[in-house]
Amino acid sequence: MTEENRQWRLRQRPRGPLAPDVFEWVTEPTQAPGDGEVRVRVLELSLDPANRVWISGPSYRPAVEIGAVMDGFAIGEVVESRSDAVPVGTLVSGDLGWQDYAIRSAKAVRPLPGGTERPLSHHLGVLGVTGLTAYFGLLAIGKPKPEETVLVSGAAGATGSVVVQIAKMWGCKVVGIAGSAAKCEWLTGTLKLDAAIDYRAQDVAEALGATCPEGVDVYFDNVGGSILQTALHAMREQGRVVCCGAVSGYDGATPPPGPRGVPGLLIARRLTMRGFIVTDFAPRFRDGVQALAKWIDSGHVKVQEDRIDGLERAPEGLVGLLAGDNIGKRYVHVADR
Amino acid sequence: MTEENRQWRLRQRPRGPLAPDVFEWVTEPTQAPGDGEVRVRVLELSLDPANRVWISGPSYRPAVEIGAVMDGFAIGEVVESRSDAVPVGTLVSGDLGWQDYAIRSAKAVRPLPGGTERPLSHHLGVLGVTGLTAYFGLLAIGKPKPEETVLVSGAAGATGSVVVQIAKMWGCKVVGIAGSAAKCEWLTGTLKLDAAIDYRAQDVAEALGATCPEGVDVYFDNVGGSILQTALHAMREQGRVVCCGAVSGYDGATPPPGPRGVPGLLIARRLTMRGFIVTDFAPRFRDGVQALAKWIDSGHVKVQEDRIDGLERAPEGLVGLLAGDNIGKRYVHVADR
Structure with missing residues (x-):
């Protein structure tokens, strides 16, 4: 029996603000896996600002090609396997793309940690790429010390909302920048930040002067x-x-x-700017996931998700993400298990 | 007997390219040192691009005030002392300013290392702030490994010319950027760099592609x-x-x-940009000076100086320095010992 495979393919490279019509909705029969491959049914699909980078042109990874299925990190279940290592029924994560079914080398997917009773979406967000980005970016690159002041932009977003919570737990003074009054209220009310700045309503320089008169020790930048x-x-x-x-x-x-101010201010104030991609820390992912899981269980890190229902809504979901519509981790629920 | 003290004072803050007339030539009687102070006769006066920063406004240090003697790092000899710690005849370094005689707290000057037989100017340059800037900037911030590619701008300048030589000694591939054919010839001919780029005559991007096809691991930036x-x-x-x-x-x-490219490129390529001021490394200056002295003696670091004679020529010397007239360390010889 051949199932339908619904897909979003890249129709053209966007020029300027993303519109949903750069993607094309295609339905084709599912393929069968080759030797060493698996067929994975996509269940939860991550939407990330980086998706926008991947379709513009080559970056830290090759660009998504015109006509190809849109890339996207996802969680899925193996429904057909030609690899002993990854049997049918295994829950896996990987770049499965914007589609119902992905054919992948068994080596290109990672089984989820066994015995998990957490919602699958957590493995996309706080226990997945997003949470690990927050964890390693803040602790391994920013290296905050207790009492230091940590400033986070995109603070109500998927990564930022984890960064601010880890920084609070670390004993830092934490100030978040976000794009609406509702987000700012959530940051100070629910996440207990010391202050939040609404960059759409406030003069950020002035607000920083008022909230961080002692200056900022670590700035976690999601926005540039x-x-x-x-x-x-x-x-x-x-x-x-x-x-x-x-x-x-x-x-x-x-x-x-x-x-x-680059490089003059970097010199005068002895600043360090450092870029990273979460996969730089792949050898330490296990440690990160364990720490994050512990903090979720202890209540230090609250999980905030923003679910969109249906693969057909992925393009509009990404457009909205880039406009800052979400609070917390946005993902697309593609199918029930 | 009262000696004359010739001075360059700051008449006004420069707006745009520096002209010598922002400084005013003043002659006044020398003052006597107070308790705990010394009177120092300036012998060799350093000229540094940073001097230009100090007169624009506050930076990593307070701005030179209008009407004040121009600040400048210098070597001098104590000619009158009211401090037991620093007797008459001591050779010292410190911010003595653009003048014949400086009154300073004994704590504000540093005696030169004893038993020195090196030219005094070396303590301004390769064994002074300039050499230490090269040493710590390259080794503690850039952290090159042998075989890596090191790119240096201002490569024929006081700091750059020491950086490139240390990097060569470290076993790196070294490419210098400078502003004339003569400088480039000196870099490749005398200092044995792997390549030099004349930014006034060549397309730098193209030249980098040709000379560093494998990319640059450490870029030591003097120019922004x-x-x-x-x-x-x-x-x-x-x-x-x-x-x-x-x-x-x-x-x-x-x-x-x-x-x-900031911050996009920093992220995509996982780059680190870090600013510093040499005084950040003050606790380790002794180690740096010892290493540099050893390398001078072993011939690994050649000393290149650009001497200007006479305090009266300090302003034009600084203007020329900012225009890139010098090869190596520019300083003003103010008086014989």
């Missing part, structure tokens, strides 16, 4: 652009800037200019 | 601006950018925009 520039000028000597994302620039037609 | 931007795009994954100076921007009226 003008907020990065403003934050740089609020840094304290020996401060660290964690370059995690630059979502403010992803949706533009041309790369934005760099922030004023 | 467009060369920094171009170099960023030539960096290899996990590369380090040592932010030491930004001389291309010092002489402008307004701060230049930052380099494109």
